[in-house]
Amino acid sequence: MKKNLSLILLSAMLIAGSCATARMDAVDDLSSATPMGKGWMVNLTGVRNDELWQSNVENWINENPEVSVSMELEKKGSVNIYSGILLKDVVALIDDPSGGMPAEFQEKLWKEGYDITLTAADGYSGTFNTTEADFDEVLLVDSIDGEAVPPMIAGNITGKAWVRDLSEIELSLAPVDLAENSFGFILDINGTSMTYSISDLEKMDIYIEDKGSFTNSHNNTTNSIYGGVKLIPLLSEFMEVTPDTAIRIIAMDGYEMSYGGEMLLDQEDGDWILAFKENGEYMPEDPGYIRLVKAGPDNPNITGHVSARMIKKIVTEGQPFKDFELTLVQKDLTEIFDRQTMQSGVITNKNRVSYYDRKKDVNIEYMGIALWRLLERPTGYKSVTLEAADGYTITLSNDQIEGNDDVILAMYTGENDELLSDNDWPLKIVWDKDAEVVPEGIKAVRNIVKITLEY
C-alpha cells in the first residue's frame, strides 16, 4: 500500500528543507547533521536514519488532514483527547529495507514482530515489541486536549511505552550482515576502477576507529566513534594526492560533492576516513554504508555539509580542484558560499532548464538551483542584482522570479552534468526556452560571483 501521505511528507520536507537559500543551514540538508525543520525533533533509527521535526508533522497534517488522529485515553485518573499522527506513519520512514520512496509502512514486519525502543529527553528508555500493539492504536502525540505538547507516545499500548518528551525512536530493524552485504564501493582513479566490499575495507591495515563529530549551522553537534579506512592512504596507493587534487564523491542517490586535496590533506586534528561503522555498529544504508568523516583522538569536528553520506564512488580525474566564492548581500548581512556549499544545494534541487542559445541557434542543457529557491529564506526584497566577475550586472524583479523554477543559477551543463566551462565558470544565470515567465531584463550572464538583494 503506497501512501500518499509519504509523498506529501517528502514533498513538504523538500519544500521546507530544500536548498531554497544559500545559507549553510539549508544547503547542507543532505547531511543528517543539519536540521531539516523547526520545533522539536525526534531522531529516527531503523534500516536508515532520519529526523522527524515538529514542522514536518505540521506540514504533513496541514497538507493531508486525514493523517491526523485523535484518541480518547485515560491516564492517571484523567481522560483526555490525545492527538497526533499514527506511530506507524513515522515508522514507515525507517522500516523499509528496500529504501523505496515514498516510504511504505511494512505492515508484515510489524505483525511478525520487532522491538521499538523509545527514548525520552530525560534519558528514560522503554522497549516494546510490535506484536504487543495494534499499529492503528499507537500515536505519536503532539497535543492533548488541543494544547500543544512535546512529542510523546500514547495509545492502546503498554504503559512503559507512554514516553513523554520523546527524543528517539529506534527500531530493531537495523540491517544485518552489513559487512557481508553486496554493497560495493567503487574507487575510480583516472579511469581505472576498483570495487571493494565493506569487509574488504575493514581488513585493510589503514582501518581505524576513533572519535569524530560534526556540527550543523544550528550548533547541534553529533559525536560518535567512527570506524573506517583512512582516505589519503587509500588514494595514495594509486595516485599522488596533492593540494590541487580534485576528488568527486558520488552518493548512492546521485548526490555529488567535490573536495580539494588541500582540505583532505589537512589532518592536523584527525584523519579523513571513509567510515562504515558508528559506535561499533555498521552504518545502515543512510547515512552509510559509507560516510566521509574526520576521526582522531582529539575528536575532530567538521561542519555537517562536508560529511558526504551514502558514498558509492570516489572519482579522481586528474583535474585540479577549483574553488570559487559566491557573495550574497542582503542589507547589512554578507554571506559567502564556497563551491562545496553551492554544490550541495545544487545537487539537492537539481533544477534543469533547456536554454536556447540565440547566437548559436542551439538548445543547451543546464543544471543548477532555481534562483528563487536560493533566495527563499530572505524576505521582503524587491529585486535581485546579479554581478559577474567583470562587474557586469543585471537586475531582476522578485515578482518575476518568485516560484519560477525556469530561471536557474547553473553550475553544470550537458547531458553528463559537467562543470561549466572556464568561459562560464563558476555560475551562470539561464532560463528555460519554454519558461512561462521570463523576467524582464534577464540575460545569460556568466561568471556570476555576487548577488545583491535590493529592498
Place this chain on the structure above:
Amino acid sequence: MKKISLLLLAVLLPVLLFSHDFSYSAEDLCDLINKNSAGKSEIYYNSQWHKGQTLLELLPLMEDVYRLTIQTEENIYTLTDDELGEEWSESYLVQSNRKLAFFFKGILYDDIKEFRFSGTPMESQSLEIWLSWEGINELRDELEVFARIHGVEIKAVEVPRPESKLISVIRAGGAVPDIIMLQSSAIENLVAARTLQNLNYLDLPDLMNQGIEAFSYENRLWALPFYSDTQVMFYNREIIKTSINSEWTLDDMERISRNIGDDSIHQLAWNSYSSNWLIPFEFSFGKRELIDSDGRISINDVPTQKALSYVINLQEKGLLSSMERDAMDALFIAGKVAFIMSGSYSIPYFASLGLNFGVLPLPINDETDLPLVPLLDFKGLAITRKTDSPILAKRVIQFLTSSAVQQRFCPAMAKLPARDGVLKIPGISYDYADVLDKSASRGIVIPPRNVYGIYKNNMWKLLRFALSGRMSVRQTLEQGQTLMENTTDN
C-alpha cells in the same frame, strides 16, 4: 492553515482504564507488616530510631501513584502528585504500641487509620539482572524477597565481566538484561556503545556525592551507586601486637615494620606494580587531580616522582616486598606478612578464615601531613537502554539502593554503603565501619573514563622496570608520559 482541533477524529477508542484505587485499613497494614518477609530497617524521626518497612516492600508494585490519602485519628491528608510512587522506597510504615505511623517526605503521620492511593499497577512481571563481584548470594536473597512479595519473576544471573558481555550481546543482537551491575571505569565504553539509559530522570535518594561522581559522564548519570570498596591497610595481630592509632603515619608504618625483628616475615607487602597502589602515595605528595581538565593523565609530575621514589626507597630499605594479590594474600593468610595494603573486599574473606587481623586507614604522609588517598571502587546498577521492563527495573534499583537494603547488604559484605548516613545508624555499624568511613571521606573515585584503563595498562609495564631497578624514576615517568601521549593520540 487548518487547526488540528478541526481535524477528523479518525479513531475514537473506548476509554482505557489503566488506573486502580487501593485502600488499606490500619489493620490491613499491620497484617502486611507482620507477614512481610523483608527485614525491618531503621528510620530516624522524633529524635530516635524506629524499625519500619518501606511502602515498596509492603504494598503492591506500582508503575505510578498520583493520589495518596492518609487518614489519621485526627485528620485526612490528600496528596496529589504524579511522582508520589517515586517516594515508595523512601517512605516507611512503623508499627509500635499497636499504633501505626507513616513517615513520608520528611513528615510524620501518626496514628494511621486508613491509607488510600490511586495509580497504575506494575504491568511488567519479569526482569533479568546481571550481577558480579562479591555478595551475589546476598543480593539474590534480597531480590528473591522482593520478587516473592510482589509476585514477579527476577532472574539474577552471575556474569563475571558484565560490561564486556553486554557490549557483545548488543552487537550480536541478543537479548539484553534489564539491569546490569557495573564498575565506574566501564561507563565511557558502555555509553559509547549506547547500551545504557541515562538515569537523570530518577529522583535520587541520599547517595554519596562520590558515588554520583563515579557514574557521571558527560553531565549525565548512567548508574546508581550501590556500594564501594576502598583501599585499607591490613595487619596481622599475631605479629603486630602494639595498638595503632587510626591517624598513623608513614613514619609509624616504617618504625613498626623495622621493629618486627623476624627475618622470615615480610614487613610490608602490596602490589606496587599496579598504579592503583601508587595513586594513594601520589595524592599524599600533593597531586590534586587524577585526570586533568583536558582529559589526560599526567605522569611525569613532582608528586608522582616523589611517590615512586618513596615506594622504591621502601623496597631498597628491605621493608616492602612487591607482590601480586594472590601471592600477597596467601602469605598474609599463612602469617608471613605483617602489613598488606589491599581492598576492603578482603575483610569478610579474612574474617571467614578466622585470621586475627586488624584494619587501618592508609597512613598519613609525614612530609606533607596529607593522608594517602584511597581509591573508591564503586559498583553501581544501571538500566539497559533496550530493556522491555524499564519501570520494573527502576523499582528494583530503587529497592536495592534503598536505605533498607543498604542496611542489610553492606554490613554483611563489609562494603561502604552508597547511601549517606547508613554507617551512622546504631546497631548497623560493623567491624571496621569507622575505618571504611574515614577512608571514604578521604578517598577519590575511580573515574568513569577509558583513559584511566590506558593509564593502568601503561603503568603496569613501566612500574616493573622501575621497581626492578632497570629504569630510574625519571626515565620511568618520562617514558610513561610519552606512552600516555602516544596511546591517547592513537
